[in-house]
Every structure is written in C-alpha cells, then in structure tokens.
Amino acid sequence: GALLGCHRSYRSRPTHGIxxxxxxxxxxxxxxxxxxxxMKEISAGTEYQYGDLNIQMTSYDLCLVEHFAxxxxxxxxxxxxxxxxxxxxxxxxxxxxxxxxxxxxxQLDAVLTTHQRVIQIRGLxxxxxxxxxxxxxxxxxxxxxxxxxxxxxxxFKSRLKARPELEELLAEMS
Amino acid sequence: SAAARRPWRLFGAMCLMRLPxxxxxxxxxxxEVAALMEQIELEKSLYSDHEMRKLEEEEQLKRKMESLYDExxxxxxxxxxxxxxxxxxxxxxxxxxxxxRITDADKSNDRTSLNRKLDSNLMLLVKQxxxxxxxxxxxxxxxxxxxxLRSTAERAMAIFLGDHIQAKVLGNAPYGIYKYKFxxxxxxxxxxxxxxxxxxxFLQSSDLSQADLKxxxxxxxxxxxxxxxxxxxxxxxNRFLLD
Numbered sequence: 001g002a003l004l005g006c007h008r009s010y011r012s013r014p015t016h017g018i019x020x021x022x023x024x025x026x027x028x029x030x031x032x033x034x035x036x037x038x039m040k041e042i043s044a045g046t047e048y049q050y051g052d053l054n055i056q057m058t059s060y061d062l063c064l065v066e067h068f069a070x071x072x073x074x075x076x077x078x079x080x081x082x083x084x085x086x087x088x089x090x091x092x093x094x095x096x097x098x099x100x101x102x103x104x105x106x107q108l109d110a111v112l113t114t115h116q117r118v119i120q121i122r123g124l125x126x127x128x129x130x131x132x133x134x135x136x137x138x139x140x141x142x143x144x145x146x147x148x149x150x151x152x153x154x155x156f157k158s159r160l161k162a163r164p165e166l167e168e169l170l171a172e173m174s
Numbered sequence: 175s176a177a178a179r180r181p182w183r184l185f186g187a188m189c190l191m192r193l194p195x196x197x198x199x200x201x202x203x204x205x206e207v208a209a210l211m212e213q214i215e216l217e218k219s220l221y222s223d224h225e226m227r228k229l230e231e232e233e234q235l236k237r238k239m240e241s242l243y244d245e246x247x248x249x250x251x252x253x254x255x256x257x258x259x260x261x262x263x264x265x266x267x268x269x270x271x272x273x274x275r276i277t278d279a280d281k282s283n284d285r286t287s288l289n290r291k292l293d294s295n296l297m298l299l300v301k302q303x304x305x306x307x308x309x310x311x312x313x314x315x316x317x318x319x320x321x322x323l324r325s326t327a328e329r330a331m332a333i334f335l336g337d338h339i340q341a342k343v344l345g346n347a348p349y350g351i352y353k354y355k356f357x358x359x360x361x362x363x364x365x366x367x368x369x370x371x372x373x374x375x376f377l378q379s380s381d382l383s384q385a386d387l388k389x390x391x392x393x394x395x396x397x398x399x400x401x402x403x404x405x406x407x408x409x410x411x412n413r414f415l416l417d
Contacts, residue, residue: 130344130374137376138295138416142197 050124052084052151055136058116059144068144069117072136079132082122089116089159120151181366182353186326187314188298189349189411190341192377192393195292196275228256285392294395295415299402300334301390305356310392310402312411314370323348327373334391340378349374349414352407372414 009015055072059065069086076083096110124132133148140146200208221229277289284290300313315330317323324346331341348371355367392402396415400408 126345127347130347133344134374134416137193 048126050126050129050150051122053121053124054147054149054151054155055119055121056089056116056147056149057118057144058114058147060112060114061143062113062115064141064144065115065117068141069119071139072119075135076119076121079128081124081132084120084122086117086119087159089118091115183365183368184317184323184326185314185368185370186317186323186330187312187370187372188327188331188343189312189372189374189415190298190331190335190377191374192288192296194294198293224256224259228260231255231257285394285398288393290393291395296393296395297399297415298335299392299394299399309404311407312372322346323371324373327371327375331375341375342378343373343375348372350410352410354406372411374414 009018057065057068057072073083073086092114094112094114096112097107098110099107136146275292277292288296290296298313299310301308302311302314303309304311313330313334315326315333317326321329324343328343350372351369352372353367353369356365394402396412399411403411
C-alpha cells in the first residue's frame, strides 16, 4: 500500500527536537522513599508558657472519642492555640473471659477495644491553661478518660514500631 | 522611709468546686435528633457476626422441621445456639441495676451534703463574721505579708475544711476580685476598704469524713448562690463561674 505520511524529524533536519518541552519546566527534586521520621524539637516552655502539651483521650467507645477529639481541636482553633499534631494511637484489644465455676465451667468471652486520641498543643499561656482545662473537663462525655501531660521523647517513640531485624544486624556489627 | 502602706486590706478566698458526676439530661430537641440519628444508623448498618450466625441457625432449624437433613448439618452442629446466648445476655442485663440519678439528698434538699445535684457544679459557702455581721461567703482569710495570695486561699480552705482535703488549685492567678469600702464609721486613713481575690480549686475526692468543719457550710449550685450572697458580691463571683 501507499506509505502513510511519516513525521519523523531526523537529526540533520532543522525540525529536530521540535516537540521538546521538559527542559523548560522547573527541576523536580527526586522524592526520597521512606524518609527516616525525625523527631521535631520539643520546646521546653518558658516560665509563662507551657511547651508541648499532650491531651490524651481514651475510651472504649470509638465515636465518642473521635467526636470529643474533634471538639477539642476546634476549640483550640477558635481560641487561637497552636495545635501541632492530632493523631491516634493504635487501638488495644482486650479479651475478657468469664470463668463461671458452677458445675460446668463456662467461658464467656467479650472483646473490648480501647481507643486513644492525642492532640498536641504548643504555646499555652499559664494564665489561660486552667480555664481551658475547666472547659474541657466540664464538657467531657461519659466514659472518656482525659489526661494532660507534657510531651516527652518516650511519647514520640511509642508511636514508632520496633524493628527487630535491624536491631539484630546493628548488634552483630558492633 | 518605709513603703507607703496601701489603705486596702487584702483577702484571699477559695471557691472550692465539686465537679459534676453525671451528664446533664438532654434537651427535647437533642433527644429527638439522637433518636433520628440512631434510626438512620440502624437502617444503614450491616449485619454483625452474631446476627449472621443467628440467621443461619434459624434457616437450619427451618430446614430440619420441613425435611430431615440431619446428616449434612450434624458435622457442624453448634452446642450453643446464638438464640440461647442472646437470652442469657438479656437476663444478665435485666439483673443489672443502675444507680439512681436523683439521690436521697436531692429529694430532701439537704444542702450540706455532697450527694445532691450530681449533674452540676457544687460550690462551698461558709458563714463568716465580717465586722459585726454574719454573712455567707466563699471561705476567705486575710492575707499576711510574705505569702502568696494562692497560699492565702489554700490556708482559707484548710481553716474551714481541715488539712486533709484533696483539692487541686487551678493556677497561680486569681480568677476574680471584689473590692468594697468599709462603712464610714470604721474607715480610717490606713483602712479604706478590702479587696478579696478569688481562686478556684477542684475537689478531687468526695470523701469529707476526715474534714472537721468548724462553721456552718453549704454546697450550692450556681443558681442557688443568689439565695445566699449579696448582690454586688454575687455579680463578681458569677463572672468567673462557668455553666
């Protein structure tokens, strides 16, 4: 059959490289895979301001905890308190076994899941802190435990998973 | 020369609060919305493991009634049926009795007990002698030079309730201030009036058996404060009370 029109530009022709455009775009830094999660600096806080504070809410009921965490987050936004992070800790599952000993031993199982949400706050002034605490406490729903503490390295490390193979290799090397 | 003595006398007062134990009852609209949301969730939800098991067993029973298919299902025969489990749980639930929301103290309106009004904040009021009048006030004590105002307030609490109270004072800054001038008869050059600084504390434990209360005391909610406090004092106190 007849040859179809071929639009190849040869290197000798003046139209060589006519469709190039990638050289005009800004340079992309190649994305690193799996960056090592660095711990951000934990501010210690001056005399009149608290540093990083963690508000931890735990409960058996997921919806309550989630909604309460949302409420606290929005409250801090409205009161213009800087919220660093708001994350969830992994849920813990507890199996409750009843051992009834009346003739036939029966085991009734119940599975309880404990959920925890954490909101990290920075720059809470010491005059305002008790008011915030009172507001949160008076709006606490039933069944939710509230804990406010300062952020430490141990808290940060508890979110990361331990890697036994890496530790073994490091131990072998040293 | 010595520092000029200010003509005001300073007092530190402590507002001791017992936090609510139970949540307040829902309003009518809140109840309606809650019921509606529950219904929507129920209609949107899928069957759980337990309900699936129950449905399968019901079908098995039906098939057994109609025709004998015992050999096939005898292998996977369950000892305990899901229906039995449900009945057991129902019985257990019926045996459980929740504590009453309205306690005896509520019914008798005994204002000295901590057990009434479990869903609101209760504050401590003490009868104190100021000048020559006996007034109902938040416990207050005069400030002595050399101590912080917060320790004055804690001392006030300790004087009226004894040393062994577990109360958590919130912060070092006062919550409110009330100042008044003495009546002309007592007023002197150095003693124009008094300023009362209020601090807040939360009562941690509800066990007051160890406390030896020396004066008349009352535990009242915010609405009932008006029955006991004077209007000016009440205005200033209401400014820092939530709820």
